[in-house]
Amino acid sequence: MSDWPRRPRLVVGNWKMNKTPTECAALAAAIRREVGDAPRARVAVCPPFPALTAVRTALDGSPILLGAQNLHPEAAGAFTGEVSGAMLSSCGCVLVLVGHSERRHGMGESDALVARKLRAALRERLSPVVCVGETLDERERDLTREVLTRQIAAAFGGLAREPARQCVIAYEPVWAIGTGRVATRDQAAEAHRVIREALGGSLSGESGGQIPVLYGGSVTPQNIGDLVSAEEVDGVLVGGASLEAASFSRIVAAA
Ligand code: PGA
Numbered sequence: 001m002s003d004w005p006r007r008p009r010l011v012v013g014n015w016k017m018n019k020t021p022t023e024c025a026a027l028a029a030a031i032r033r034e035v036g037d038a039p040r041a042r043v044a045v046c047p048p049f050p051a052l053t054a055v056r057t058a059l060d061g062s063p064i065l066l067g068a069q070n071l072h073p074e075a076a077g078a079f080t081g082e083v084s085g086a087m088l089s090s091c092g093c094v095l096v097l098v099g100h101s102e103r104r105h106g107m108g109e110s111d112a113l114v115a116r117k118l119r120a121a122l123r124e125r126l127s128p129v130v131c132v133g134e135t136l137d138e139r140e141r142d143l144t145r146e147v148l149t150r151q152i153a154a155a156f157g158g159l160a161r162e163p164a165r166q167c168v169i170a171y172e173p174v175w176a177i178g179t180g181r182v183a184t185r186d187q188a189a190e191a192h193r194v195i196r197e198a199l200g201g202s203l204s205g206e207s208g209g210q211i212p213v214l215y216g217g218s219v220t221p222q223n224i225g226d227l228v229s230a231e232e233v234d235g236v237l238v239g240g241a242s243l244e245a246a247s248f249s250r251i252v253a254a255a
Pocket of ligand 1: 176239240
């Protein structure tokens with residue numbers, strides 16, 4: 001993909017493990033209708049694997065991009081139950097979530113595995129949306145900066161300038177995901193500055209500055225305006241509120 005421009009903003013819907021392929025296609029068609037042909041923000045949706053093809057068909061000819069929620073670091077082989085980046089590309093995906101906290105904390109994904117997945121995505125010309133974020137315990141122990149810096153360094157350390165420009169980062173404080181407890185504008189802005197600083201340390205300043213940094217965690221039509229009023233916030237990753245066309249399209253309109 002070509003570089004993500006800093007503006008318009010990017011809004012990504014993460015449908016997680018919800019809906020059948022038929023239901024996903026209907027949701028995609030409804031989002032397409034509500035968002036229209038020329039949304040102000042760049043928009044992507046990440047359905048579960050079995051629905052990718054149906055959603056691609058529903059979005060055919062629309063500017064809404066298709067993404068996936070995960071990939072395996074290897075290109076092919078004896079990895080029962082896994083899905084490769086090449087498979088995702090062939091389904092029409094242009095981006096893929098990497099290291100979502102539900103995978104880091106629920107499925108034991110390490111920083112090292114996230115780094116391998118990021119590189120696997122880039123090999124297939126998929127834009128990885130690399131998710132980072134601290135737990136509540138880490139925030140309360142004042143470890144947010146340390147955790148974000150470690151996660152960014154592990155994922156991006158040693159990455160060449162050109163591929164880095166294809167990446168997106170999502171700051172998703174674990175305590176805000178699916179909890180209804182959203183980060184304040186200032187908390188998001190501060191974390192995004194830490195992420196940019198860490199990127200600067202891992203990549204050349206120039207390429208680091210071009211990577212969009214999204215906020216994710218309990219984003220709704222009600223709080224989107226406040227969040228994107230921070231210039232550090234380049235867009236949002238939306239879970240629950242992306243499962244209904246009306247709320248998702250209101251977020252897109254406000255982004
Ligand atoms: P949420 O999920 O919007 O439901 O909090 C965000 C995410 O997990 O990406």
